[in-house]
Amino acid sequence: MAPYRVLVVDDSAFMRKIICDLIEQDKQFTVAATAKTGAEALLALQQHKPDVITMDLEMPEMNGLEALQQIMKTRPTPVIMLSGISEDGTRETIKALQLGAFDFIRKPSTTVSAQEVGHSLLEKMTAAVLTASKPSSPVRPPAKSVEPSERARGVKPARPVPASRTPKQGDKIAPRGQQSRPSVPEPVPAKAPIKPPARPAVSFVGEFSDIVAVGTSTGGPRALHQLIADLPANFPAPVLVVQHMPPKFTRSLAQRLDSFSKLHVVEAEQGQQVKVGTVYVAPGGYHMQLSERGGQFYIQLSEDPPRNGHRPSVDVLFESLLAYPKLRRHTVIMTGMGSDGAKAMKQLVDQGIPTAVAEAEETCVVFGMPRSAIESGAARTVLPLQEIAGFLVSVVDRRA
Missing domain, CATH: 3.40.50.2300 (Response regulator)
Structure with a gap:
């Protein structure tokens, strides 16, 4: 062929x-x-x-x-x-x-x-x-408010995993006559929305009972754009993000996400205190972990060997959350090749965390990482990209 x-x-x-x-x-x-x-x-x-x-x-x-x-x-x-x-x-x-x-x-x-x-x-x-020949949902500009959809108001069992092909490292391509030529996701509008001039103050910055950890790879920047832009300014939990990227690119990613977000998005730094109202993107070339000192939580970076071929690694971030059962930990795995994050997500689920979300195949650029989480029994909930933010809003403790 x-x-x-x-x-x-x-x-x-x-x-x-x-x-x-x-x-x-x-x-x-x-x-x-x-x-x-x-x-x-x-x-x-x-x-x-x-x-x-x-x-x-x-x-x-x-x-x-x-x-x-x-x-x-x-x-x-x-x-x-x-x-x-x-x-x-x-x-x-x-x-x-x-x-x-x-x-x-x-x-x-x-x-x-x-x-x-x-x-x-x-x-x-x-x-x-x-990659399967299907478009993903286009990234939307930040909405004025985010309300969980009817579908996302309660934890649901994961959907059955389709039997479609998922690319993995080392795969050989089927002959052209046996598979259709793939398309790519719809393009994002060329004009970026104007960044909100000011973010409303959060009443309990520095004190939180919930934390969100997100892992993604191929297709991640667009998925993160939608997820982070859809979280409201008063979202009461810090968000830790691992995006597989080399050094220097993660800083530009954080800056661009920050321009679309109601939350503050930064590239994480060693020893930085973790606070509500902020999204921390792991810097390329460094693993990111959560650490605690004197009752406060901090970012810990390391140059330990790559895990699953990656540094930063989703598994390393998720594993660091195992030490803090006093926190309500919410985990999300989105589009990407490979299986990074699935093993540690399963450990957290076995420990009883309330939230373990995998992005649904229909909105993934590459279904590898979410599929691994589903097949390993780690994912408790499977949602299309556009519903993940609303679901997190519905499950994170708002201290009402």
């Missing part, structure tokens, strides 16, 4: 050659065409109809973000962005993920070898073409 067709877009001839060579190391893929500008990419898209696209961010005439938006409008196709690690590059990468890019990789550099880039690129392209 014919291999999957890739369109490589980069204004550097040298970089195009590197990316093409990396792609063609795997016989499941072939480079159908190359382009050096966004405008050329749009022409190649219509002519060659690729199955997946690699896209540089910075190009003349039409940059990667502009091309991405046009691709999502004219012929939605999985796009993997190639990003540098400059501050502008990380910000633009996060924006691209929220505009519909499937995932991103860092370009080869003095700190990231071509071999590392090639492994990551092939893994992400495999996930892209294996």
Whole structure:
């Protein structure tokens, strides 16, 4: 069977050659065409109809973000962005993920070898073409108020897990005649809503009985956008987030989420006190754990070895919550490849936590992490993305 067709877009001839060579190391893929500008990419898209696209961010005439938006409008196709690690590059990468890019990789550099880039690129392209052909719910701007839906007012048993294929690391792609070409989620509107000028004060900052911990990976930035934007300003629990991302990108992620959120969103720092009204995003390259000192809770970061291939790891964060049964702990696993978080979520469920949510398949970009949580018996509740925030509002203790 014919291999999957890739369109490589980069204004550097040298970089195009590197990316093409990396792609063609795997016989499941072939480079159908190359382009050096966004405008050329749009022409190649219509002519060659690729199955997946690699896209540089910075190009003349039409940059990667502009091309991405046009691709999502004219012929939605999985796009993997190639990003540098400059501050502008990380910000633009996060924006691209929220505009519909499937995932991103860092370009080869003095700190990231071509071999590392090639492994990551092939893994992400495999996930892209294996992902089920279904759109996810678009990210919405912050609502004026959030009320739990009728469906989310009580804990429900998890839905049966569909038998559809979930990509895992090392998977081989089925022949093209045996599977349909995947589409990608609907694009996020290009215009960002204006950030609220002020957040209402929370009456009990620094004192809380509940805490929320969230883990996600591929597709996570868009999912986090919706989840965090939908939480109200008076949400009475801190939120700890692990998003699988390399160093520097998590700071840009936190800054962008903060611009959409009624809560304060920050990249977590060592020794930072955990307070109500704040969302803490684990920094890339560091595990994040909850610790206690003198009756107050703090962020603890470490460079311990990766878990499940990741640092930060969802399992590490969730495991740190095991030491604090006095807190009502609420856990959420959303879209992503692999199984990170499922093991520790199951331990917490066995300890009696009130909330263990897995995102439903129909809104996941990749169903791997939620599926693992469901199949292991860790997830007590399965909800589509747009209902998770309302469900958390309904179950977190509001000290009424």
